[in-house]
């Protein structure tokens with residue numbers, strides 16, 4: 001995961017959970033937020049949840065006991081992450097434009113090799129990001145689109161092969177958006 005689950009921005013992340021308790025004499029309401037978030041979102045959740053605990057957490061017998069537990073638990077969670085890096089000013093949601101797409105398509109031989117070797121997705125993202133200079137989030141977005149296309153092409157190819165079995169046709173190479181053809185090598189390319 002490269003992006004905040006709350007705001008979608010690619011930034012340093014941490015997994016946290018906060019709980020708030022709203023006591024209403026007889027009824028008690030509890031809410032937990034859990035996920036992998038950027039520091040801006042974590043800070044906001046922490047503030048919101050602690051405010052709720054302070055203002056609405058005390059009205060009821062069980063609430064009077066349980067609210068301090070959550071309050072200090074939340075505080076511990078925040079202490080654990082408060083030294084994490086802030087979201088950089090240049091951070092954004094990962095995106096692909098024509099320019100980035102064209103740049104990344106240049107790494108086709110590398111991508112072919114990674115696909116062919118069965119490289120785990122996370123490792124592929126790391127390698128492509130390091131080689132191309134795009135952020136891991138953008139590399140991930142690109143590889144997802146490429147593998148979705150490859151998958152669709154493969155399905156279409158299977159259908160065609162089934163329909164046209166008597167006439168043996170050479171299999172079509174999967175195509176990348178932008179017109180370039182992604183040809184999977186028959187043999188493993190030599191290690192570079």
Ligand SMILES: [Zn+2]
Nearest residue numbers: 004007038041
């Ligand atoms: Zn966020």
